[in-house]
Amino acid sequence: MFKEVEAYPGDPILTLNEQFGADPRANKINLSIGVYLDAAGKMPAMRAVLQAETALAAVLGTRPYLPMEGNAAYRSAVRALIFGAEHRAVSESRVATAQTLGGSGALKVGADFIAHYFPKAKVWVSDPTWDNHYSIFGGAGLTVGKYRYYDAATGHVDFPGMLAALEQLPAGDVVLLHACCHNPTGADLNQAQWRELAGLIRRRGLLPFFDIAYQGFGEGPDADAFAIRHFAEEGIALFVASSFSKNFSLYGERCGSLSVVCDDSTQATNVLGQLKATIRRNYSSPPIHGARIIARVLDDAGLRAEWLAELEGMRLRVKAMRTGLYDALSARCPGLDFSYLNKQTGMFSYTDLTAAEADVLRQEFGLYVLSSGRICLAALTEGSIAPAADAIAQVLKR
Numbered sequence: 001m002f003k004e005v006e007a008y009p010g011d012p013i014l015t016l017n018e019q020f021g022a023d024p025r026a027n028k029i030n031l032s033i034g035v036y037l038d039a040a041g042k043m044p045a046m047r048a049v050l051q052a053e054t055a056l057a058a059v060l061g062t063r064p065y066l067p068m069e070g071n072a073a074y075r076s077a078v079r080a081l082i083f084g085a086e087h088r089a090v091s092e093s094r095v096a097t098a099q100t101l102g103g104s105g106a107l108k109v110g111a112d113f114i115a116h117y118f119p120k121a122k123v124w125v126s127d128p129t130w131d132n133h134y135s136i137f138g139g140a141g142l143t144v145g146k147y148r149y150y151d152a153a154t155g156h157v158d159f160p161g162m163l164a165a166l167e168q169l170p171a172g173d174v175v176l177l178h179a180c181c182h183n184p185t186g187a188d189l190n191q192a193q194w195r196e197l198a199g200l201i202r203r204r205g206l207l208p209f210f211d212i213a214y215q216g217f218g219e220g221p222d223a224d225a226f227a228i229r230h231f232a233e234e235g236i237a238l239f240v241a242s243s244f245s246k247n248f249s250l251y252g253e254r255c256g257s258l259s260v261v262c263d264d265s266t267q268a269t270n271v272l273g274q275l276k277a278t279i280r281r282n283y284s285s286p287p288i289h290g291a292r293i294i295a296r297v298l299d300d301a302g303l304r305a306e307w308l309a310e311l312e313g314m315r316l317r318v319k320a321m322r323t324g325l326y327d328a329l330s331a332r333c334p335g336l337d338f339s340y341l342n343k344q345t346g347m348f349s350y351t352d353l354t355a356a357e358a359d360v361l362r363q364e365f366g367l368y369v370l371s372s373g374r375i376c377l378a379a380l381t382e383g384s385i386a387p388a389a390d391a392i393a394q395v396l397k398r
C-alpha cells in the first residue's frame with residue numbers, strides 16, 4: 001500500500017539535534033538548535049512561569065475546549081505585547097488575533113489564509129531564512145521565492161540590494177520579514193532602514209508578513225517590535241506570527257499567535273472569522289495550559305515585572321556570550337575578523353564556517369553547528385566558550 005512513500009531525510013536542524021543526543025562524548029557542545037540555555041547549560045524554567053503555574057494548579061479543574069481562536073485573555077495580552085496597548089490599530093479594533101500552536105502554527109494558519117484569499121500571491125523570504133519558512137508556505141501551496149538580504153562580506157544586511165529586489169515585486173505579493181533577531185544570520189535592519197522599507201512596501205502595495213520568534217532577545221521587547229508597530233502606524237495591512245517558545249522558555253507548550261492588521265474593524269471581524277475557519281479545518285482549537293500561564297504572567301503586574309527582568313537577564317547573557325566568543329576567537333586567530341559576532345543581534349550568528357568545516361567540527365571535536373555556519377550563541381556558556389573557540393580556531397587554521 002505505501003511502497004511509493006519515500007523515506008523522510010529528516011529536518012536539517014532537528015536531525016543534528018538527535019545526533020547530538022546520541023553522541024557519547026562527554027565534551028560535546030551543541031550550538032545547532034535555537035534554544036536558550038542558562039549559565040549552567042540548562043534550559044531554564046522561568047520563575048514567573050512557575051509561580052503562575054503553581055497558582056493555576058489550585059484552580060485548574062475541568063478542561064473544556066477553547067474556542068477556535070483561543071484564550072481571550074491571552075489573545076489581548078499578546079496583542080498588547082506586540083503592538084503596545086496604546087497602539088491605534090489596537091484601540092480601533094483593527095487587529096484580528098488568534099492563539100496558535102507556536103510560531104510555526106501561526107505561520108501555517110497565515111499561509112493557509114493567504115493561499116485561500118490571495119492564491120496568486122508569491123511569498124518572498126530573505127536569503128537566507130529559517131528553512132521551515134519554505135516548508136510551511138510551500139506546503140500551503142504557495143510559491144516561495146527569495147530576496148537579497150545577507151552580505152557575507154560585511155556580516156550585515158545588504159540593504160540597497162534588499163530594496164532593489166523588493167522594488168521589482170508585483171503589488172499583492174507577500175514579503176516575509178524577521179521583526180528582530182534574524183534567523184539564521186543575526187543581521188537586522190536598523191530603525192531608519194525599517195522606516196525606508198515601510199515606504200517601499202506601501203508604495204509598491206506589498207503585503208508584509210512579520211515573524212517575531214525572539215521578542216526580547218534583540219534590544220528588548222518594545223524595541224524588538226518597532227518595525228511591526230511602525231508599519232501598522234503607517235496604515236499598512238500586515239500579518240504577524242509570534243512565538244513564546246524562547247522568551248517564556250515554553251517550547252513544548254506550543255504558544256504563539258497570529259495577528260492580522262486590517263484597514264477597519266469590520267474587516268478585522270471578518271478576517272478573525274476566516275482565521276477561525278482555517279483553524280477549525282486544521283486542528284479545531286488550541287491547547288489550554290501554556291496560554292493560561294502566559295496570560296496570567298502578562299496580566300499580573302508583579303509576575304510581568306519578574307518575567308521582564310528574567311528575560312532581560314537572558315538577553316544580556318547571550319550578549320556576553322557573543323563578546324566572550326569574539327574575544328576567544330580573536331585571541332586564537334589574530335589575523336581574522338570576528339567583528340560580525342558583536343554586530344549581530346539575537347540568539348544566532350552566521351559564521352563563515354563551511355559545510356565541510358561544520359562536519360569536521362562535529363566529527364573531530366564534538367562541536368555541533370549547522371552546515372550553513374549558523375551558531376546559536378544562546379547555547380554557549382562561560383565553560384564552553386574556550387573549548388568551542390579552540391575547535392573553531394583549529395579548523396580555521398587548517
Ligand code: PMP
Binds near residue numbers: 256
Ligand atoms: N520563526 C522563526 C524565525 C524561528 O526561528 C522559529 C523557531 N525556531 C519559529 C518561527 C517557530 O517558533 P515555534 O517553535 O514557536 O513554532
